[in-house]
C-alpha cells in the first residue's frame with residue numbers, strides 16, 4: 001500500500017521541506033522529493049510517521065534498502081543515520097563555507113559515504129547558493145507549500 005497524501009504532507013512539513021540527510025531544501029531544486037522508509041519496508045520498516053522522512057531522490061537512491069554502511073575511517077559496518085531517532089547535529093557538521101558535510105561519528109561518516117552527500121554536483125551547487133547569498137539555515141517553507 002502507498003503512503004496516504006495526509007501522511008506525506010505531515011512528513012514533508014515536519015522535515016521542513018528539506019532532505020533529512022543532505023539538508024537540501026526542495027524549493028532550491030527542480031526535483032520532487034520522496035518519502036523514504038528509514039528502515040526499509042522489505043526489512044520490516046513500517047509506513048508510520050516515526051519511520052518516514054523526506055529525502056531528495058539522490059540520497060534516497062544511494063541509500064536503497066540499506067540500514068548500515070561502512071565507516072570509511074574504521075572499516076566497520078555501522079548503522080546509517082536515522083533521521084527520526086538521531087539528531088543531525090550530533091552526526092554531521094557543515095564546513096565553514098557550507099559546501100561540505102563533515103561526519104562527526106562513525107554513523108555520520110558512513111552515511112555521508114553511502115548516500116554520497118558530498119557528491120561533486122552537490123558541492124558545486126552549495127557553493128553557488130553561497131555565492132548568491134542563500135542561507136541554507138533559512139526556512140524555505142513559504143516556497144514549498
Ligand SMILES: [Zn+2]
Nearest residue numbers: 019022056059
Ligand atoms: Zn539528500
